[in-house]
Amino acid sequence: MGDIGTPELLIIVVVVVVLFGAKRLPDAARSLGRSLRIFKSEIKGLHDDDHPAPAAGEPAPAAVTPS
Template structure:
């Protein structure tokens, strides 16, 4: 879907760093990680419901 190279990732990281600041990045990353975990869990639960 998205095909990001190294340079694009660096630019995105710098933009996020400017927007949120260095102190907020660990908190932001933790929140994104938890959200992705919850999404994967919900997706797996949904797939299990469909299968049987």
């Protein structure tokens, strides 16, 4: 029921080309790529904020080992 085959994909592509036109599709794809690149860098920045690096001149925190 939820399977998308080749005929359905072709219909979707034709509808997109008709709605947006062939001239706008490269610009739309470029904008989408830029947006995804920005989103990816922001997500990476969030992960980096979780584990801050020690500042210069400060010793790194000692690892705690279980006894």
